[in-house]
Every structure is written in structure tokens, then in C-alpha cells.
Amino acid sequence: MGTFHFDPRMMVSGPFINCPKCHHVTFGILAVHDNSYDRRCKNCLYPKGSESSASYVLPELNKKIIYLDQFAISNMMKVLNPNTDAYKKGRIDDYWLRLYERLDSLCKMQLITCPDSEFHNNESLVTGFYKQLKRLYELLSHGGTFYGKETIKRFQLEEHFINWLDGKEDESIDIDVNSIVRGNINSWTDKFIISVEVEMNVDLVETIRRIREQTHNGLEGVFQYWHDSKITDFSYWYRMEIESFGKGIINEYLKQLNKIMGIEEVESYIELYPTSSTLMINRMQDILNERGIEELSSVWYKITQYFNTANFGNLPFLHLSASLFASIARKAGAGRKKPPNKGTANDIEMISTLLPYCDAMFIDNECASYMKEKPFSDNIGFPTRIFSQSNKEEFIEYLNEIESGTPMEHISKVNEVYGESWKLPYVTLYKD
Numbered sequence: 001m002g003t004f005h006f007d008p009r010m011m012v013s014g015p016f017i018n019c020p021k022c023h024h025v026t027f028g029i030l031a032v033h034d035n036s037y038d039r040r041c042k043n044c045l046y047p048k049g050s051e052s053s054a055s056y057v058l059p060e061l062n063k064k065i066i067y068l069d070q071f072a073i074s075n076m077m078k079v080l081n082p083n084t085d086a087y088k089k090g091r092i093d094d095y096w097l098r099l100y101e102r103l104d105s106l107c108k109m110q111l112i113t114c115p116d117s118e119f120h121n122n123e124s125l126v127t128g129f130y131k132q133l134k135r136l137y138e139l140l141s142h143g144g145t146f147y148g149k150e151t152i153k154r155f156q157l158e159e160h161f162i163n164w165l166d167g168k169e170d171e172s173i174d175i176d177v178n179s180i181v182r183g184n185i186n187s188w189t190d191k192f193i194i195s196v197e198v199e200m201n202v203d204l205v206e207t208i209r210r211i212r213e214q215t216h217n218g219l220e221g222v223f224q225y226w227h228d229s230k231i232t233d234f235s236y237w238y239r240m241e242i243e244s245f246g247k248g249i250i251n252e253y254l255k256q257l258n259k260i261m262g263i264e265e266v267e268s269y270i271e272l273y274p275t276s277s278t279l280m281i282n283r284m285q286d287i288l289n290e291r292g293i294e295e296l297s298s299v300w301y302k303i304t305q306y307f308n309t310a311n312f313g314n315l316p317f318l319h320l321s322a323s324l325f326a327s328i329a330r331k332a333g334a335g336r337k338k339p340p341n342k343g344t345a346n347d348i349e350m351i352s353t354l355l356p357y358c359d360a361m362f363i364d365n366e367c368a369s370y371m372k373e374k375p376f377s378d379n380i381g382f383p384t385r386i387f388s389q390s391n392k393e394e395f396i397e398y399l400n401e402i403e404s405g406t407p408m409e410h411i412s413k414v415n416e417v418y419g420e421s422w423k424l425p426y427v428t429l430y431k432d
């Protein structure tokens with residue numbers, strides 16, 4: 001039986017420069033950290049023992065944050081993966097290969113990053129290609145993952161509520177992408193991707209399917225109501241959405257309180273877990289308590305006053321979701337019969353929670369088209385560039401412009417750390 005012999009030389013890769021100790025062109029890259037990198041000699045192993053490490057500081061990065069909808073991830077996986085039916089039958093537009101090549105290359109040039117999200121995870125779980133899809137979105141996100149949508153909403157609501165209490169409700173919510181993404185977005189990426197293998201959880205898959213179905217049925221019901229109303233005024237529906245948000249949170253909170261107190265029956269203990277409404281209201285109560293408002297009736301007076309009178313136009317997730325729902329509602333009121341497709345409710349959640357943190361998003365045609373219509377188009381409130389399949393070539397142009405606007409110093413730094421061939425797209429990830 002042979003024994004495995006670990007050779008530290010294996011850890012050193014190109015590009016190589018002249019070694020200060022043995023003078024061979026074997027001084028390569030040992031590791032890339034967030035904002036520095038280390039070299040080591042593949043020949044003499046300098047630096048070793050007590051020799052201080054050969055570490056080099058890297059400049060700060062300012063990557064563009066790009067969000068890719070699941071359909072883009074899915075099409076790119078298919079165009080690269082010989083094991084899919086779509087690949088075998090040659091049914092996938094070569095656009096997806098071109099897009100993948102651009103994205104992968106710009107990621108490696110440290111110019112963009114495409115954080116993944118719970119939406120990617122959930123939507124990949126319900127397909128037969130979970131691991132392959134995860135592999136692709138993690139290649140482009142390099143481990144950067146958006147917090148869950150309910151967490152992002154709670155962060156925003158908390159700040160909005162505090163602003164309102166301070167009489168500063170016209171102040172916009174301070175958006176910092178670093179506070180809602182796990183992992184350091186602006187780090188120089190290591191050459192290796194460490195992916196955490198997750199076991200498939202059959203119950204979870206079922207739950208995702210069920211919630212998706214329920215949400216869609218709910219939207220279909222509301223759609224019918226919008227249709228029958230014949231009301232085509234965007235701002236009317238926008239206001240309705242905002243008002244129903246506050247009522248919805250309070251109702252859901254009270255319903256759960258009844259369950260906890262045994263006034264309402266529960267079928268499963270899971271129903272006693274705090275819902276996002278409970279967490280939001282609890283947080284608001286804490287904030288009020290910290291300010292000396294402790295009596296229950298005063299606390300509730302403040303909370304209902306907030307939901308009834310605050311300006312929610314600058315609560316990002318609510319402004320965006322209300323605008324998207326109002327866009328559908330006015331079309332329904334104007335006579336549209338076809339309800340939104342099954343993914344729409346999910347798309348609205350994704351766009352309304354993630355858009356403020358992205359420089360660009362590549363999303364579904366339907367939602368993208370609503371964002372081009374007045375008055376929404378004039379009032380999105382964020383400079384995020386929106387792309388979809390209807391202007392997919394513009395998305396490639398946008399990516400090309402990112403590259404062409406890059407200073408030479410940056411390109412040479414990338415070449416110094418990773419080598420010139422590094423930026424060539426990795427198209428064989430399902431073939432190796």
C-alpha cells in the first residue's frame with residue numbers, strides 16, 4: 001500500500017517570477033486573500049521556516065453587483081452541461097454561452113460579482129439539477145450570498161420606523177450592500193472555489209413547492225378582484241398595497257399571538273415559530289421600549305399610527321413591490337384576463353428586496369416591462385440597470401462596457417496575480 005506524500009510545491013501555481021533566493025523563474029502564487037496575496041518558490045520553497053512570508057498588498061476593488069434571475073442560471077447550466085436533454089437536442093440559444101463567457105471572465109477580472117440568493121437555492125432545489133445549478137451560481141457569486149428576503153425587509157423596516165419616530169421620514173434608507181450579503185463582495189477571489197455540499201431535504205422541497213403554489217393561487221384570486229374592479233389608476237392600487245401591508249402585518253401578528261395563547265387551535269408546532277410579521281412587530285416594540293414607551297396601549301398606538309400615517313414611498317421593498325403589484329392591478333382593471341404566470345409572485349419578492357443593492361439585474365420580461373412604464377419608470381428610486389430577454393444584447397453591451405472602462409493598472413494587477421490566461425472563460429465545468 002502506497003502512502004500519500006504531501007508536496008508543498010503543489011500549492012504553488014503561476015504566474016512565476018524570478019525567485020529572490022535561488023534566482024530561478026519559479027517564484028509563484030501560494031494564496032490569494034481578500035486584499036493581499038502570498039508568493040512562494042516552487043524550487044527552493046522560499047520563504048520557509050523562520051523566513052518572513054512574501055506577502056503583497058492588493059488595491060481596493062469596486063465590483064459591480066449583478067443579479068441573475070434563475071432562468072439565466074438555468075439556461076447557462078443547460079448550454080454547458082452535456083447531460084441535459086436541452087443540450088443533447090441542441091435546443092439552447094448560443095446567447096447563453098456568450099453570456100456565461102462574459103460573466104465568468106469579468107468575475108475573474110475582479111470587475112463584477114453575481115451574488116446568489118435564497119431564490120436561486122429554492123428554485124434549484126425543485127429541479128432535478130440542484131448540484132449542477134448550485135455549482136454554476138456559486139462559480140459566479142464566489143460564495144457571496146444575499147441574506148434572506150424577510151431579513152432584508154426587517155432591516156429596512158427597522159430603519160424606516162426609527163426615521164419616522166425621529167421625524168425624519170423623508171430621509172432615504174441608508175443602503176449598504178455589505179450589510180446584507182454574506183461574504184466579502186470586494187475581495188480578491190481565491191483561485192479555488194469551496195462549495196459546501198448540502199444534502200437534499202425532501203421535506204424542504206415539498207414545502208417550497210407548496211408555498212409556491214399557495215402564493216400563486218393567492219395572486220390569481222387577487223387578480224380576479226382587480227379585474228372585476230375595472231379600476232385602472234396606478235396610484236390607487238399603489239396606495240391599496242401600502243395600506244394592506246400594515247394591516248396584514250398586524251393581523252398576522254395577532255393571529256399568531258392567539259395561537260401561542262391557545263385561543264386559536266394549531267395543527268403543528270411549526271405554526272408557533274415566529275413569523276416574519278411577529279419578528280417585525282417584536283423589533284418595533286423593542287425600539288419603542290428603548291425609548292421609554294413601555295405601556296402596551298401606547299406601544300400599539302404608535303405602531304398603528306406608523307402604519308396609518310408614515311410615508312412608505314421610501315421604504316424600498318414596499319415601494320417596489322407595491323409598484324409592481326399596482327402595475328399588474330391596473331392592467332387587470334383595464335380588462336386583461338390572463339393572470340400572471342407562476343413565477344411572478346416570486347419575481348416580485350426577489351426584485352423588491354434585492355434591486356436596491358444591485359448595479360444591474362437580468363430579470364424576467366414581464367416584470368422588466370412594468371418597470372419601463374410610467375409612472376413607475378420615473379419613480380423606481382434606484383439607479384439599477386434593468387435587463388431582460390427582450391433587450392438581452394444590451395446586457396452583453398453593458399458587460400463589455402464594464403471591461404472597456406477598466407484602467408490598465410487594474411488589468412496588469414489581475415495578470416500579476418492570476419496570469420493572463422486566467423480570464424479565459426471556464427466552459428468545461430461539467431466536462432472535467
Ligand SMILES: [Zn+2]
Binds near residue numbers: 019022023026043
Ligand atoms: Zn527559489
